[in-house]
Amino acid sequence: MSKWYFEKGDQGDIVISTRIRLARNLDEFPFPAKLDAAGKNKVNSLVKSTLFANGGNDFSYIEMKDLSRVQAVSLAERHLISPEFASKKDGSALILSSDESVSIMLCEEDHIRLQVMKSGLALEEAYDIANKLDNVIDGKLKYAFDDRIGYLTQCPTNLGTAMRASVMLHLPALTRCGQMSRLASTVSKLGLTIRGANGEGSQPRGDMYQISNQITLGITEETAIANLKSIVLQLVAQERAAAAEIIKNPAEEDKIFRALGVLKNARLMSTDEFMELISVVRLGAARGIIDTPVEKINELIVNMQPATISAANSEADNPAARDAIRAKAVREALS
Amino acid sequence: MSKWYFEKGDQGDIVISTRIRLARNLDEFPFPAKLDAAGKNKVNSLVKSTLFANGGNDFSYIEMKDLSRVQAVSLAERHLISPEFASKKDGSALILSSDESVSIMLCEEDHIRLQVMKSGLALEEAYDIANKLDNVIDGKLKYAFDDRIGYLTQCPTNLGTAMRASVMLHLPALTRCGQMSRLASTVSKLGLTIRGANGEGSQPRGDMYQISNQITLGITEETAIANLKSIVLQLVAQERAAAAEIIKNPAEEDKIFRALGVLKNARLMSTDEFMELISVVRLGAARGIIDTPVEKINELIVNMQPATISAANSEADNPAARDAIRAKAVREALS
Numbered sequence: 001m002s003k004w005y006f007e008k009g010d011q012g013d014i015v016i017s018t019r020i021r022l023a024r025n026l027d028e029f030p031f032p033a034k035l036d037a038a039g040k041n042k043v044n045s046l047v048k049s050t051l052f053a054n055g056g057n058d059f060s061y062i063e064m065k066d067l068s069r070v071q072a073v074s075l076a077e078r079h080l081i082s083p084e085f086a087s088k089k090d091g092s093a094l095i096l097s098s099d100e101s102v103s104i105m106l107c108e109e110d111h112i113r114l115q116v117m118k119s120g121l122a123l124e125e126a127y128d129i130a131n132k133l134d135n136v137i138d139g140k141l142k143y144a145f146d147d148r149i150g151y152l153t154q155c156p157t158n159l160g161t162a163m164r165a166s167v168m169l170h171l172p173a174l175t176r177c178g179q180m181s182r183l184a185s186t187v188s189k190l191g192l193t194i195r196g197a198n199g200e201g202s203q204p205r206g207d208m209y210q211i212s213n214q215i216t217l218g219i220t221e222e223t224a225i226a227n228l229k230s231i232v233l234q235l236v237a238q239e240r241a242a243a244a245e246i247i248k249n250p251a252e253e254d255k256i257f258r259a260l261g262v263l264k265n266a267r268l269m270s271t272d273e274f275m276e277l278i279s280v281v282r283l284g285a286a287r288g289i290i291d292t293p294v295e296k297i298n299e300l301i302v303n304m305q306p307a308t309i310s311a312a313n314s315e316a317d318n319p320a321a322r323d324a325i326r327a328k329a330v331r332e333a334l335s
Numbered sequence: 336m337s338k339w340y341f342e343k344g345d346q347g348d349i350v351i352s353t354r355i356r357l358a359r360n361l362d363e364f365p366f367p368a369k370l371d372a373a374g375k376n377k378v379n380s381l382v383k384s385t386l387f388a389n390g391g392n393d394f395s396y397i398e399m400k401d402l403s404r405v406q407a408v409s410l411a412e413r414h415l416i417s418p419e420f421a422s423k424k425d426g427s428a429l430i431l432s433s434d435e436s437v438s439i440m441l442c443e444e445d446h447i448r449l450q451v452m453k454s455g456l457a458l459e460e461a462y463d464i465a466n467k468l469d470n471v472i473d474g475k476l477k478y479a480f481d482d483r484i485g486y487l488t489q490c491p492t493n494l495g496t497a498m499r500a501s502v503m504l505h506l507p508a509l510t511r512c513g514q515m516s517r518l519a520s521t522v523s524k525l526g527l528t529i530r531g532a533n534g535e536g537s538q539p540r541g542d543m544y545q546i547s548n549q550i551t552l553g554i555t556e557e558t559a560i561a562n563l564k565s566i567v568l569q570l571v572a573q574e575r576a577a578a579a580e581i582i583k584n585p586a587e588e589d590k591i592f593r594a595l596g597v598l599k600n601a602r603l604m605s606t607d608e609f610m611e612l613i614s615v616v617r618l619g620a621a622r623g624i625i626d627t628p629v630e631k632i633n634e635l636i637v638n639m640q641p642a643t644i645s646a647a648n649s650e651a652d653n654p655a656a657r658d659a660i661r662a663k664a665v666r667e668a669l670s
Contacts, residue, residue: 250603254662257602260596263596264596265593265596266592266596267588268585268586324585
C-alpha cells in the first residue's frame with residue numbers, strides 16, 4: 001500500500017505533514033517505567049487484541065526486540081517511533097498500518113502512544129482518525145482518566161488531553177531571512193513551540209520545522225487544533241511572501257538550479273549535504289521554478305535518511321557505501 | 336565554413352591545438368615601430384595583394400580600425416591575434432581564413448606574423464601550410480633576410496627561423512599532482528617554455544598550458560618541431576598516467592559529475608568559474624567518464640570567453656547579462 005507521504009496534501013508547497021499523537025495509559029497497570037517485560041507484554045497484548053479484533057485496519061504488530069538496529073532507527077527517521085523508542089527491546093512493541101499513517105508505540109513512556117500522520121495540513125482529519133482508534137480502545141479497556149484533570153500520563157506536561165498536534169513545515173525563505181528565532185519566540189507566547197524536525201533540542205535540518213501545541217491542560221482538543229491551524233496558516237502565508245521575494249533575485253534561481261544539478265549528478269552524497277541541497281530544490285519546486293513535484297521530494301527526504309538507506313540496502317553498511325547509494329537513488333529519483 | 340576547433344585532432348584527449356607562427360619583415364621597409372600609418376598600409380597592401388592574387392585561399396582582409404573593441408578582443412581570445420594587437424587601429428590589419436586556421440597579423444611587432452592553427456597535435460601539417468604561404472609571399476616580395484643569421488625580426492629573440500611552434504595542452508591531472516613547476520623547469524632546459532594559455536606572464540586558466548620553442552637561432556625549423564613534438568608526446572603520456580591514477584578515486588568521479596551538473600543547470604556563470612568547471616569536465620570526457628566529445632568542449636571554451644560572448648550577443652553588454660548568456664549557452668551545449 002502506498003505510504004502517506006506519497007500524496008500532496010493541503011498547503012503542500014510548505015506543509016510537509018500533520019501529526020496527531022495521543023498518550024494513553026491503562027488504569028489497571030502502572031506506568032511502563034514501573035513495569036517489567038512480562039507486565040509490558042500484557043499491556044501490549046491487550047491493546048493489540050483490541051485493535052486487531054476491530055477489523056478494517058491494515059495493521060502489523062512489531063516487537064522491537066525483533067528489529068535490527070537500522071530497522072529501528074529507520075522507523076525513527078520516518079517519525080513512526082520516537083528516537084528513544086528505537087533503542088527499546090523486550091516489552092516494547094509497535095502497531096503500524098501498512099501506509100504508515102497510523103503508528104502506535106506500546107510501552108514507550110506511556111502504555112499507548114497513538115500517532116496518526118497525514119500529508120499536508122490535515123489536523124482535523126488526522127485527529128478524527130486518532131479519535132476513532134482511541135474510541136475503539138476506550139470501548140474495551142479502561143483508561144487512566146481523572147474527571148478533573150483528564151488523561152493521566154507519566155510526564156505531567158501531557159496531562160489533560162494528552163494530545164500533541166504537530167505540523168511539519170518547510171520554511172527555507174523565512175530561515176534565509178533570519179525570521180525563525182523571532183517567530184519561535186512569538187509562537188511560544190501563543191502556547192505553541194517550533195523546533196527542528198527531529199523533535200526536542202534538534203537543530204533544523206533542511207529548513208524543516210515542527211510546530212506543535214504545548215498546552216494540554218484546560219483546553220479541548222478542538223481548541224488546541226484550531227489554534228495551531230490558525231498559526232500554521234499565518235506561517236505558510238509569511239513563508240510564501242518571503243519566498244516570492246527571494247526568488248526574484250536571479251542569484252537565487254541560479255542557486256536552485258545548481259542544487260538540482262548537483263543532486264542529479266553527484267556520485268557521493270552525505271545526508272547533511274543532501275538535506276541542504278534538497279531544501280533549496282524544494283523551495284524551487286514549491287514556487288514552480290522547477291517542475292519536480294514536492295511530494296516526490298518529500299518522499300525522497302524520507303527515503304534518503306541514513307538508517308532507512310541501510311535498512312533497504314544490505315551493502316550500505318558503511319558511510320561511504322551509503323553516500324554512493326544515496327547519490328544514485330537521488331539521481332534516479334530526480335532524473 | 337566550420338572552424339578548425341570543431342575537429343578532434345591527434346592526441347585530442349590532451350592536446351587542444353597546434354600553432355605555427357612565422358615572423359617576417361619586408362626588406363625595403365623599416366620595422367612597423369618606425370613606420371607611420373601610411374607606410375604600414377603600404378606594407379599591408381603589398382602582402383594582401385600577393386596573398387589574394389594567389390587564389391585558392393578563403394581569406395578576409397580586416398582593418399583593425401574597423402573593429403569594435405569586443406570584436407578585436409574576441410579575436411585575441413580565439414588566439415587569432417595577440418592581445419596587444421587587439422588595441423591597434425590605423426595601419427594594422429589582419430588576414431583571416433574563413434575556418435580561422437590561418438591568421439596573418441600585418442604590422443604588429445613585425446610586418447608579417449603568419450599563424451597557422453590546427454586541432455590536436457599537428458606540428459608538421461601546420462608548418463607545411465605556413466611554409467607554403469610563406470613561399471607565396473617570398474616569391475613576390477623580398478624578405479629582410481641575412482644569410483648568416485636568417486630572418487631579421489624586430490625583437491632579437493625571434494632572429495633566425497623566426498618561427499614559434501606552440502602546442503596547447505590540457506593538463507588537469509599534472510596540475511592537480513603539483514607537477515607543473517617541475518615540468519616547466521625541465522622543459523626550459525630543453526629550449527622550450529611552458530606558460531598559461533594566454534601567453535607570456537599569464538596564469539594557467541582551466542589547466543590549459545602552451546608549450547613552445549624558445550630557440551630560433553642555429554636550429555632548423557624541422558629540428559625545433561621534432562624537439563617540441565617529442566616533449567609534447569612525453570607530457571601527454573605523463574598526463575594520461577596521472578589522470579588514470581586520479582580517476583580511480585570515487586571522489587574524483589563525483590567531482591567530475593558535480594561539475595557537469597552545475598554547468599548543465601546554473602543560470603549565472605562567470606568566466607573564471609566556467610574555466611574551472613569545464614576543466615574538470617574535460618578531464619572526465621578525455622578519460623571516457625562522461626560522453627561529451629572533447630572537441631565540443633574545446634569549442635565551448637573558445638565561444639564562452641567574455642568578449643566572444645559580447646561580440647555575438649548585443650545584449651551581453653555587462654558582466655551580469657554575460658554571465659546569464661554564458662550559463663544558457665553552456666546548458667544548451669552540454670544537454
